[in-house]
Amino acid sequence: MAQVSLRKLVKAYEGNVQAVKGIDLEIADHEFVVLVGPSGCGKSTTLRMIAGLEEITGGDVAIGGTVVNDIPPRDRDIAMVFQNYALYPHMSVFENMAFGLTLRKFPKDEIKRRVDNAARILDIVPLLERKPKALSGGQRQRVAMGRAIVRDPKVFLFDEPLSNLDAKLRVQMRTEIKKVHQTVRTTTVYVTHDQVEAMTLADRVVVMNHGVIEQVGPPQELYHHPATRFVAGFIGSPAMNFIPGRLEGDAHGLRLVLGSGVILPVPPERTARYAPHAARPVLLGIRPEHLTDKKPTDKRNIADFPATPEVIEPMGMETLVHFRIDGHEISARLDPACPVAVGEPITLAADMDQMHIIDPETDKVL
Amino acid sequence: MPADTLTAGRTPATHAPGSGSLQRFARRRSTIAFLMTLPLLAVIVGLVAYPAGYGIYLSTLNRTMVRNIGFGNYEILFDTDTFWSVAWQSCIFAITAVLLKALIGFWLAHMLHHIPAKGQRKWRGMLLVPWVIPPALSTLGWWWMFDPTYSSINYVLSIFAVPAVPWLGEPIWARIAVIMVNVWYGAPFFMIMYLAAIKSVPEQLYEAAAIDGANGWQRLRYVTLPMMANIISITVLFSLIVTFANYDIVRVLTNGGPRDLTHVFASYAFQVGILSGNIPRGAAVSLFMLPILAVCAFFVLRGVTRRNKEQM
Numbered sequence: 001m002a003q004v005s006l007r008k009l010v011k012a013y014e015g016n017v018q019a020v021k022g023i024d025l026e027i028a029d030h031e032f033v034v035l036v037g038p039s040g041c042g043k044s045t046t047l048r049m050i051a052g053l054e055e056i057t058g059g060d061v062a063i064g065g066t067v068v069n070d071i072p073p074r075d076r077d078i079a080m081v082f083q084n085y086a087l088y089p090h091m092s093v094f095e096n097m098a099f100g101l102t103l104r105k106f107p108k109d110e111i112k113r114r115v116d117n118a119a120r121i122l123d124i125v126p127l128l129e130r131k132p133k134a135l136s137g138g139q140r141q142r143v144a145m146g147r148a149i150v151r152d153p154k155v156f157l158f159d160e161p162l163s164n165l166d167a168k169l170r171v172q173m174r175t176e177i178k179k180v181h182q183t184v185r186t187t188t189v190y191v192t193h194d195q196v197e198a199m200t201l202a203d204r205v206v207v208m209n210h211g212v213i214e215q216v217g218p219p220q221e222l223y224h225h226p227a228t229r230f231v232a233g234f235i236g237s238p239a240m241n242f243i244p245g246r247l248e249g250d251a252h253g254l255r256l257v258l259g260s261g262v263i264l265p266v267p268p269e270r271t272a273r274y275a276p277h278a279a280r281p282v283l284l285g286i287r288p289e290h291l292t293d294k295k296p297t298d299k300r301n302i303a304d305f306p307a308t309p310e311v312i313e314p315m316g317m318e319t320l321v322h323f324r325i326d327g328h329e330i331s332a333r334l335d336p337a338c339p340v341a342v343g344e345p346i347t348l349a350a351d352m353d354q355m356h357i358i359d360p361e362t363d364k365v366l
Numbered sequence: 367m368p369a370d371t372l373t374a375g376r377t378p379a380t381h382a383p384g385s386g387s388l389q390r391f392a393r394r395r396s397t398i399a400f401l402m403t404l405p406l407l408a409v410i411v412g413l414v415a416y417p418a419g420y421g422i423y424l425s426t427l428n429r430t431m432v433r434n435i436g437f438g439n440y441e442i443l444f445d446t447d448t449f450w451s452v453a454w455q456s457c458i459f460a461i462t463a464v465l466l467k468a469l470i471g472f473w474l475a476h477m478l479h480h481i482p483a484k485g486q487r488k489w490r491g492m493l494l495v496p497w498v499i500p501p502a503l504s505t506l507g508w509w510w511m512f513d514p515t516y517s518s519i520n521y522v523l524s525i526f527a528v529p530a531v532p533w534l535g536e537p538i539w540a541r542i543a544v545i546m547v548n549v550w551y552g553a554p555f556f557m558i559m560y561l562a563a564i565k566s567v568p569e570q571l572y573e574a575a576a577i578d579g580a581n582g583w584q585r586l587r588y589v590t591l592p593m594m595a596n597i598i599s600i601t602v603l604f605s606l607i608v609t610f611a612n613y614d615i616v617r618v619l620t621n622g623g624p625r626d627l628t629h630v631f632a633s634y635a636f637q638v639g640i641l642s643g644n645i646p647r648g649a650a651v652s653l654f655m656l657p658i659l660a661v662c663a664f665f666v667l668r669g670v671t672r673r674n675k676e677q678m
Contacts, residue, residue, distance in 0.1 A: 053573050074579040086574035089677040090592040099588070100578035131676045147578070 002064050002154035002187040003029050004050060010058030011045050011211075019045045021211040022059060032181050032188045036198035037208035037234070043191045044159055046208070050189060051080050051157050064154055074103075079148035080157040084164060085140045087132040087147075093119075094128040097146045111150075118149040121183060122176070138169045142176070149184060156181075158190040162197065174200055195235050199223070207231045224354075229363040232285050232356055238320065240287045240356075241330045247357070249278040256284055256357070259326040267301040267352050274357055274366060285356035285365070288320065288331040293338035294349045305350040307332065309342050425649040439650035448626055449634075453654065455541065456630040460609040463548040468602055470549065471556020476586075478557070479564045490561070497554035505618040508547045509534075512619070537627040540620050544628050547615050552608075556601055563597035564590065596670045603666040610655050631655055 004027040011020040020042040027033045035043040048054035050061055052073035060067045068076050079100070087096050094115055101111045119125045122142040132140055141161060148156055158177070162170045178201055181188055192198055198205045199219040207214045207222065207230070215227040219235075226232035232240045245258040247266070254266035254274055264284070266274060291305060307330070313320040319334045332348050340346055357366045391397055428435045443449040474493060478486055496504065511518045512533035520530040533543045567590060575585045591598075613632035616622060622629035622637060629637070631651055639648015 051573075051577060053576070073573075073576045074581070078577060080574070080577045082570050082574060084568075084570060086568070086570040088571060088574075088589065088592070090595070090673070099575075103579040103584060133677055147574075151578075 003027060003031075004155055004187060004189065005062040006046070006050070006059070007062070008059035009046065009049060009056065009061065011042070011049060011054060012057040018211055020049070023208075023211075023213050025206060025213065025216065027187060027189060029187055030185045032190065032201060032203045033206060034190045034192060034198040034202035034204075035206045035208055036192055036195055037214075038193060041208040042211040043193075043208050047157055047159055047189060047191045050155070051078055052076050077154045078157055079151045079153040079155075080159065081141075081144045081148050081161045083160040085132070085144045087140055087143055089132050091131070092128065093124065093130050093132070093135070093143050093146075096132065096143055097128075097150050100147065100151045114150040114152070115146070118146040121149065121180060122146050137165050138173060141165065141173055145177070145180060149180065152184075152186075154187065156186050156188040156190075158188065158192075160192055161190075162192070162194075170197075177201060196237060199235070205235075207234060209234075226285075226356065226365055228365060229283065229285070229358045232358070232365060236287055238288050238331050238333075240285050241291065241328075242358070243284045243286070243325055243328055243330065244360070245282060245284050247274055247278045247280060247282050249275065254278060256282070258284065262306060262325065264303045264305070264350060264352060264355075265301070266357075277357070277359065277366060281360055282366070283358040283360050285358050286350060287354065288333045290351040290354040291330070291332040291348050292351075293334045293340075294347055295335070297349075299351065299353070301352040303350045303352050305348040306345060307348050308345045309340050312340055312342060421649045421653055424646050425653055427646040429644050429646060431646060439647045440654075443647065443650055443654070448629075449651070451626065452629045452631060452634040452651070455628060456610060456655070458541065459545060459548070459612075459628075459630050460606055463545050463552065463609050464602055464605045466545070466549045467552045467556045467605060468598070470553040471601075472560050474553065474557040475560035475564055478561055490558070493557060494554045496551050497558075501551050502614045502618055504551060505547055505615050508543075508550070509619055512543055534620055535624065537624055540624060540628045544616055544619055547619060548609060548612060551615070552605060556605070559597055559601045560594065563594040567593045596673055599666045599670055603663055606662065607659055610659065 004025075006023055006025040008022045008024060009020055010018065010022050012018045019040075023042075023046065025033075035046060037043050045054055049056050050063075052068065052071065056069050060069055062068065063076055063078070088099065091099065097115045097118060098111045101114060106114075115128070116125070119128055122145060124139065124142050124146060127135060127139055127143070132143065135143065141164075144161070161177070162173050165173060174197060177190075181201075190197075190201060199222075202219055204216060205219050205222050206216045209230050215222060215231045217225075222231060222235045226235060229242070233242065243258055245256050245264075248255050248257050249271075253268055254271050256264040256266055258264070294304075307321065307323040307325075309321045309323050311322040313322070314336060317336065319336050319338065319340065321332045321334055321340055323330055323332070334340060334348075358364065359366055424431070425439055426434050426436055428438070478489055478493070481489060510516065514530075514532060514535060517530070517533065519533070523529075523531065531539055534540050571589050571593070572585055575589050580588060610630070611632050612630060613636065616628055616630050616633040617636070620628040622633050626634075631654060635648045635652035637648075638651055639645045642648075
């Protein structure tokens, strides 16, 4: 049993600066949870408190049902992979991986068996005699993971492990990490600021901002049903467009009137939900992938959306078009075959079934 | 046009082949590099190589410095009991002092490293004081403190009912006194070097070791010390050379006494060469440690290079 529980967890620094403001989180056995958020949101501090590298100001951390607040890192039965690998430069790859077991006085043949097994999983058998200096960034990260795997701990902690790798290697290592988790099934807490990593790796994503948890849920839920404006804007790339507007209603239903005079009909099935907010300013949230070029479709609730491209970014499989409405920058994802030119007005199709209405006062998604 | 260009390009070579190759030689990167290091080479040759070579030459002359006697001075020294006593005392002095300086320096550096940054500067400054005072002057202070009549150390000991110690009067205490002063003077150098080395160890290595299960002692043994190995080697080597060549402390504190039992090579060389007027034999005394230290330096620096290649 290796569930991790964070209860009312607080971390305050000198001057009463709170990095983590009383968060609650239950991580199930075998689960892969990713803490994601911008720099300074408290995700790394939370991870370090789980690891025992940071003193806990308030609340509890429990691993496997035992509160570990006062237990030193070495007795928490955890393993951690650091952003800059933290491999011992004077030890060979084998010695690096075996270090934790040697300190725990494991028999030599057991150490060798475990290191060989981890090396096979990570495909680093030929590197065992090398020193870390003789390894590439990706290989070093594998060794750091190997060091964690051999310990067979209750919990793996990853602190932005892919941040130092180039884009191609990052994608490759992401897959490796997922494979390793599918093989060893150890409870994992993974910290990253990269929402793509979070979405691709996690069973559940925890979005943090300013020391609090904004939302917890499976990646698809966060993408389709964000709870707050922050989550809506953070998850998804390119980020969601936010356009100020006003909900207006009449006998035929609700309409969303944007500042520029663009009128978008609200899908009838959402009328009841938004009715209390009629005649009040709201924020329309719509992802670039739901603002596309017009083409014949069976979909209902598609609305015309006028745009005059200011910047066009052909990406190969899609074309990103940037334009403005009332001074707000908007992006749309178009089919690369769609003819667009800078300054030439076009009419886009907005998928109103995928839009979100946000209360600008509370920043909550309605 | 191409024909013109070819002709124009060929002209200087045709007219002045020698000056062209001279220009090329002068423009070569290796030539420029050599010329730029020439001032430093001149200083090294003038202040290190020439005196060293001249010292070796002097050690091969007879007392009147008119006849070359080869290794004659060394043969005479090897037959002298005092010389072997000096060699033994020099080894005890240098090895004990360097060992103690290294241990105390490391302990101080370790302590300082764990003091918050604000207070650390104050302590660092205070602890460096022994190293910045001219040793001849500070040794004079120690001499007063060891003085049989006015010894402040003996006064403090008397408070605890410890009988007066004849610091500079008995060989064993005189040897301890000389080592104590050398350690007092040299430990801050070790401290500052080790502090810089400790600070350069990435914090995440300690965190990784803590998670791997290392306690405080194991973190020191498996992370701090290996990461400091190069600085420790170089500092010990440097200090060993300087301590073997130490002159001022022995000269001021004991002048080699009692009964020549606290002499080290430098003070004995001064006594033989300058005070007794046998400069060639004095040179032989001072050169005695050169081959041993050279071999030490070779192995230490080879270790440093190997570690650098493997780890950096």
